[in-house]
Amino acid sequence: MDIVKELEERFHRDIPLTWHMGLSVETYDEQGLTLRAPLDKNINHKQTAFGGSLNCLVTLAGWGMVYILLKEMEIDAHIIIQESKISYLKPVTDDFQAICPKPDDAMLQKFQKMLQKKGLGRIPLHCVIYEEETLAVEFRGSYVASVIP
């Protein structure tokens, strides 16, 4: 099974709320990981996307990125989000995508070294949601992976 399908099934199975959000995992490539959700299942009173749903999608884009990185490193680890900061810059008025760009090589190497040396690695990730061409949501999350002995 490819990683996109695997991750989507994992989200739906392990976090029932992602199914109610209509979350799908769209693509993963050298550019990063993209998740998607429909507006109708995540709507608020102003007919725009609910802030909580926007935050869920970027939080999971970051989580999914760490999940895939660990797979690529062949490291079995638990992943948690430690803290995050989000700015809601513009209302989102249509189905939306959360994009988590792949961290650069220096960051990846640092993360991998921490995991190998200490069994614990921390990685900061930056995720975004665009409304057409404009940045609508900016998110910075800090994730921690702990190696399963």
Add this chain to the structure above:
Amino acid sequence: MDIVKELEERFHRDIPLTWHMGLSVETYDEQGLTLRAPLDKNINHKQTAFGGSLNCLVTLAGWGMVYILLKEMEIDAHIIIQESKISYLKPVTDDFQAICPKPDDAMLQKFQKMLQKKGLGRIPLHCVIYEEETLAVEFRGSYVASVIP
């Protein structure tokens, strides 16, 4: 209808995801506003509460507090969340409550003055989730209300 019931109905009607989360509005008094959600509808792969759900509940506790404050001030305004920061300090292993304490009088007066003078007010709120006696989630959100002419 009392404000607790009104707010709960509003959440369920306007934001369908809150219904899937099993969100309820528990109490509002001089101490603050308390929302609640069951673990089972907000569970993750580790049998603890999904970070996205925790963030939804504190975000809405803050939103609900602004909603009630505006009612008390008899001001009709739109409310949005502008930005927030959240720390996940401890896993949440049971049904959980998000508490938004009522801002102090100085803050309330400043908020009301901004709304009356400029038709726009910003208010920072601090919300928390406890796991038994220990702080599990700490959240700071900045909300903006714009008066409906």
